[in-house]
Amino acid sequence: MFRATQKIQEETTVKRQKIPAATIIRLSVYQRYLKRLLSCEVKVVSSDELARRANVNPAQLRKDLSYFGKFGKRGVGYNVASLMNTISSILGVMEEHKVVLVGTGPIGQGLLRHSGFAQQGYRFSAVFDIDPASIGVECVGGLVVKSLDELPALAEKYSIQLAVLAVPSDRAQEVADKLIESGIKGILNFSPTRIRVPGGVSVQYVDFTILLDSLTYNISRARTDLEQSGQTDGEIPKLKWASEHSWPVVESNIHGQEAGLGH
Amino acid sequence: MFRATQKIQEETTVKRQKIPAATIIRLSVYQRYLKRLLSCEVKVVSSDELARRANVNPAQLRKDLSYFGKFGKRGVGYNVASLMNTISSILGVMEEHKVVLVGTGPIGQGLLRHSGFAQQGYRFSAVFDIDPASIGVECVGGLVVKSLDELPALAEKYSIQLAVLAVPSDRAQEVADKLIESGIKGILNFSPTRIRVPGGVSVQYVDFTILLDSLTYNISRARTDLEQSGQTDGEIPKLKWASEHSWPVVESNIHGQEAGLGH
DNA sequence: GAGTGTGAAGTGATTCACAGCT
DNA sequence: AGCTGTGAATCACTTCACACTC
Numbered sequence: 001m002f003r004a005t006q007k008i009q010e011e012t013t014v015k016r017q018k019i020p021a022a023t024i025i026r027l028s029v030y031q032r033y034l035k036r037l038l039s040c041e042v043k044v045v046s047s048d049e050l051a052r053r054a055n056v057n058p059a060q061l062r063k064d065l066s067y068f069g070k071f072g073k074r075g076v077g078y079n080v081a082s083l084m085n086t087i088s089s090i091l092g093v094m095e096e097h098k099v100v101l102v103g104t105g106p107i108g109q110g111l112l113r114h115s116g117f118a119q120q121g122y123r124f125s126a127v128f129d130i131d132p133a134s135i136g137v138e139c140v141g142g143l144v145v146k147s148l149d150e151l152p153a154l155a156e157k158y159s160i161q162l163a164v165l166a167v168p169s170d171r172a173q174e175v176a177d178k179l180i181e182s183g184i185k186g187i188l189n190f191s192p193t194r195i196r197v198p199g200g201v202s203v204q205y206v207d208f209t210i211l212l213d214s215l216t217y218n219i220s221r222a223r224t225d226l227e228q229s230g231q232t233d234g235e236i237p238k239l240k241w242a243s244e245h246s247w248p249v250v251e252s253n254i255h256g257q258e259a260g261l262g263h
Numbered sequence: 264m265f266r267a268t269q270k271i272q273e274e275t276t277v278k279r280q281k282i283p284a285a286t287i288i289r290l291s292v293y294q295r296y297l298k299r300l301l302s303c304e305v306k307v308v309s310s311d312e313l314a315r316r317a318n319v320n321p322a323q324l325r326k327d328l329s330y331f332g333k334f335g336k337r338g339v340g341y342n343v344a345s346l347m348n349t350i351s352s353i354l355g356v357m358e359e360h361k362v363v364l365v366g367t368g369p370i371g372q373g374l375l376r377h378s379g380f381a382q383q384g385y386r387f388s389a390v391f392d393i394d395p396a397s398i399g400v401e402c403v404g405g406l407v408v409k410s411l412d413e414l415p416a417l418a419e420k421y422s423i424q425l426a427v428l429a430v431p432s433d434r435a436q437e438v439a440d441k442l443i444e445s446g447i448k449g450i451l452n453f454s455p456t457r458i459r460v461p462g463g464v465s466v467q468y469v470d471f472t473i474l475l476d477s478l479t480y481n482i483s484r485a486r487t488d489l490e491q492s493g494q495t496d497g498e499i500p501k502l503k504w505a506s507e508h509s510w511p512v513v514e515s516n517i518h519g520q521e522a523g524l525g526h
Numbered sequence: 527g528a529g530t531g532t533g534a535a536g537t538g539a540t541t542c543a544c545a546g547c548t
Numbered sequence: 549a550g551c552t553g554t555g556a557a558t559c560a561c562t563t564c565a566c567a568c569t570c
Binding site: 031091092188192204213216222 | 284287291294318353354355356360362368373374375376380382385425451455459463465467472473474475476479481483484
């Protein structure tokens with residue numbers, strides 16, 4: 001019976017395809033490069049050229065776009081301005097987004113001062129902390145640190161859906177719960193704890209030391225590989241397109257279902 | 264001929280298997296949770312239990328470990344302390360690692376103050392900036408900002424292989440080149456520019472706004488999905504294990520080959 | 527000629543399911 | 549009985565290669 005309803009939906013709706021999470025991340029990268037091209041007065045760009053800058057395979061770029069429609073002219077390329085707008089619209093980043101920050105430690109303070117958010121249309125609208133001693137302090141930009149108790153009202157009033165979470169590990173889950181209760185739908189988590197969120201809420205992790213660990217692994221592996229093979233051969237390895245770049249990703253799960261219930 | 268040599272190598276070397284980049288990231292997550300278990304005096308843990316905490320499929324965890332050996336006891340589980348050490352050793356994070364920081368803007372300053380690095384065994388040994396005005400300034404922790412000219416000598420002297428890059432986008436490539444010249448093998452890049460590195464050097468990107476974009480996409484998709492389907496059905500979506508968590512990754516390419524040469 | 531759009535092929539990662547040990 | 553270790557199956561993502569359009 002469930003099967004049946006889904007079948008119908010699949011047939012009737014205009015191909016609800018699943019978009020790889022990596023595609024979304026790359027769209028964001030493309031958008032950024034398009035913005036730069038635009039400011040250099042470049043009018044048209046080919047998939048080869050844009051892909052080269054973003055460090056991806058040109059076919060990958062075309063495939064990424066093809067999930068959403070046809071935006072280029074064969075034999076010509078893509079209109080820089082219009083492709084940028086299209087991608088912005090796909091991502092939902094045409095207009096400015098309000099963000100709340102929780103945690104005013106070193107990371108939180110650094111993020112407040114950081115100009116990159118505003119450049120991409122994200123604005124910190126309120127700052128909170130769990131440490132009572134921090135409440136009432138004025139941060140850069142004039143925002144005064146508030147108690148988390150004020151979050152629900154504020155989030156509702158300004159319909160804020162994004163939060164940056166920069167509190168100590170052991171408080172992360174507890175604060176996340178409050179964020180979600182207040183209607184937050186997306187959390188950028190700087191604490192190194194995997195938090196559990198209900199369906200409809202997305203989380204992205206920013207975990208510096210994990211990334212450093214992975215760099216360290218690569219370095220030590222390179223060393224042992226070298227030792228092991230004595231003289232480096234001239235063999236070209238399997239990677240086709242200079243491996244990855246960022247890579248990020250996902251953790252969404254927008255349709256119901258709690259995280260982490262057994263198998 | 265290339266084929267042939269490779270074939271032989273594959274047969275002779277002890278199964279040089281390729282390890283998914285995601286596996287390395289997860290190892291790092293497991294290690295962190297093991298550390299916590301250890302401090303709670305927990306002696307033994309099962310793959311089910313550890314996987315639950317790390318928010319991954321238990322089979323995934325076992326498979327991740329199986330790339331490197333057999334570390335558990337059937338019917339029992341894993342010894343917390345020894346598994347932690349094993350993973351640390353795989354990652355190469357048993358001993359402390361020295362790191363240089365380039366860029367003393369808001370992000371750089373925040374990272375210096377951040378305690379998470381030291382906790383995981385990463386220590387900032389020197390701080391550099393490209394802005395002459397910043398040189399000579401004393402940062403938190405007593406480090407004095409140096410000119411990049413001093414980098415090669417310092418990196419060599421203390422054999423530093425890791426760098427955190429937190430300079431403006433338009434200077435990222437240029438600074439990365441200097442880092443590489445000085446023998447740096449791993450770069451944690453906070454600037455939103457994809458940098459090109461030669462083989463043997465790894466890069467990891469930390470790009471806040473891209474992650475926010477992806478959260479925004481999820482949020483707007485959730486909204487349109489809801490509008491489209493009217494009443495939310497009870498259908499369980501495709502995700503098996505609550506999708507991902509962090510996700511990170513890659514970009515390594517430790518064996519030669521420049522990044523981004525056409526196809 | 528140049529460059530997009532896309533089915534098909536290829537590659538890679540995750541999960542299953544169960545044999546095998548303690 | 550419980551839990552690991554792992555080949556096989558599945559699922560997901562990427563790249564190829566070429567038909568098609570400008």
